[in-house]
Amino acid sequence: MKKVALITGITGQDGSYLAEYLLAKNYEVHGIKRRASSFNTQRIDHIYQDKHQENPSFFLHYGDLTDASNLTRIIQDVQPDEIYNLGAQSHVAVSFESPEYTAEVDALGALRLLEAIRFLGLEKKCRYYQASTSELYGLVQQIPQSERTPFYPRSPYGVAKLYAYWITVNYREAYGMYACNGILFNHESERRGETFVTRKITRSLANISQGLEKILYLGNIDAKRDWGHAKDYVEMQWLMLQQEKPDDFVIATGQQYSVREFVMIAAKKLGIELVFEGNGIDEVARVVTVDLTTDIQIKPGDIILKIDPRYYRPAEVETLLGDPDKAKKLLNWQPKISFEEMVEEMVEHDLQVARKDRLLKQHGFDVHLNHGE
Numbered sequence: 001m002k003k004v005a006l007i008t009g010i011t012g013q014d015g016s017y018l019a020e021y022l023l024a025k026n027y028e029v030h031g032i033k034r035r036a037s038s039f040n041t042q043r044i045d046h047i048y049q050d051k052h053q054e055n056p057s058f059f060l061h062y063g064d065l066t067d068a069s070n071l072t073r074i075i076q077d078v079q080p081d082e083i084y085n086l087g088a089q090s091h092v093a094v095s096f097e098s099p100e101y102t103a104e105v106d107a108l109g110a111l112r113l114l115e116a117i118r119f120l121g122l123e124k125k126c127r128y129y130q131a132s133t134s135e136l137y138g139l140v141q142q143i144p145q146s147e148r149t150p151f152y153p154r155s156p157y158g159v160a161k162l163y164a165y166w167i168t169v170n171y172r173e174a175y176g177m178y179a180c181n182g183i184l185f186n187h188e189s190e191r192r193g194e195t196f197v198t199r200k201i202t203r204s205l206a207n208i209s210q211g212l213e214k215i216l217y218l219g220n221i222d223a224k225r226d227w228g229h230a231k232d233y234v235e236m237q238w239l240m241l242q243q244e245k246p247d248d249f250v251i252a253t254g255q256q257y258s259v260r261e262f263v264m265i266a267a268k269k270l271g272i273e274l275v276f277e278g279n280g281i282d283e284v285a286r287v288v289t290v291d292l293t294t295d296i297q298i299k300p301g302d303i304i305l306k307i308d309p310r311y312y313r314p315a316e317v318e319t320l321l322g323d324p325d326k327a328k329k330l331l332n333w334q335p336k337i338s339f340e341e342m343v344e345e346m347v348e349h350d351l352q353v354a355r356k357d358r359l360l361k362q363h364g365f366d367v368h369l370n371h372g373e
């Protein structure tokens with residue numbers, strides 16, 4: 001018998017990698033996608049299976065984390081062995097603009113799923129994974145942050161995720177459910193949403209290198225994060241649900257870089273050496289040298305990065321550094337993809353896209369650059 005998994009947020013970065021991972025493990029995978037006015041399944045189109053083929057193992061259902069009856073019906077139909085709750089309004093800056101919606105989806109969405117499991121009497125059959133986050137630590141109380149570090153969220157997103165964290169613990173303790181929190185630190189990939197800082201940087205620098213854009217505008221480039229690769233991290237989401245007892249785990253690399261360092265390293269991978277000049281909102285990055293063996297369209301002396309205070313957050317999380325010791329010991333975990341390899345993969349991917357766009361432009365076709373805000 002195949003194991004059955006249900007993934008919320010299957011169209012997102014993690015959902016797409018997790019679906020691939022579970023299909024490779026011979027799971028029957030069900031995902032919840034939102035109705036949208038245009039296609040929103042780009043990240044999972046390559047694993048889509050025609051409904052008419054024999055013995056399909058991949059299914060999509062329309063649904064929304066704000067809709068309890070819909071979630072309950074899907075869980076009743078699917079009878080999952082494992083639920084991965086990855087769906088969320090996941091952008092921290094946007095959560096200041098839409099705090100109530102963020103709470104509906106990120107906090108109450110988790111409650112709706114847990115209640116549906118209970119309501120359907122699946123507490124003993126169905127294991128539950130909650131996508132918790134290093135944003136819970138916010139204004140950090142301890143360096144590095146482990147499972148024992150007190151939380152101090154700094155955004156409506158972080159506060160909503162705090163509720164989801166505790167309701168998961170509560171249902172585990174109150175009803176004996178197998179429910180886990182993965183406290184994942186930032187993880188990226190070529191599938192990362194274009195408005196998160198790493199992908200915004202790699203896309204924009206690739207476009208700049210091809211003459212498609214001039215300036216990359218960023219907010220707080222002093223912020224420091226512990227960045228890992230999404231592919232490594234979804235493996236942990238699965239592993240957490242395969243243990244004898246449910247528990248909560250920090251997943252991180254234990255290494256930290258600033259946004260400024262990320263920019264420098266990404267630029268270097270493109271053959272561009274940068275220097276930062278000035279302070280505060282007047283800080284800029286100027287090109288020092290370019291690799292002349294490449295097709296780079298900029299020259300030494302050009303300014304290619306400026307600060308735009310619009311990207312500052314009302315309350316910032318300045319520094320995050322995880323301590324993944326527990327996961328390493330108990331889950332025998334070791335991330336496979338290094339920071340440098342991850343940046344390289346993202347830059348390579350976005351450079352290919354930028355080269356294609358440049359070619360289209362040269363041949364008179366329209367190129368629509370979606371700016372990562």
Ligand code: NDP
Pocket residue numbers: 008009010011012013014015032034036040063064065066085086087088089090091105131132133134183184185186187188193
């Ligand atoms: P993404 O933003 O890439 O994906 C979020 C997913 O949630 C998308 O599939 C999105 O659908 C879906 N979604 C949004 N709103 C709703 C809703 N109302 N109902 C149902 N689904 C919804 O996030 P990631 O893949 O990067 O992250 C996965 C989870 O892990 C999230 O919960 C995030 O908060 C959390 N997390 C992420 C970390 C990271 O660094 N990536 C670190 C720690 C935690 P659509 O495609 O239609 O927008």
Ligand code: GDR
Pocket residue numbers: 090091092093132133134135184185186187195196197198200217218219220221223224225259311312313316317318373
């Ligand atoms: P984060 O990721 O808030 O950590 O949340 P993001 O990449 O958005 O920001 C990281 C840091 O970079 C700074 N920054 C900018 N950020 C964005 N998006 N755009 C900019 O122009 C910019 N300039 C500087 C930010 O201020 C911040 O300090 C991510 C999400 O995936 C969450 O869902 C997840 O829970 C956490 O990671 C762990």
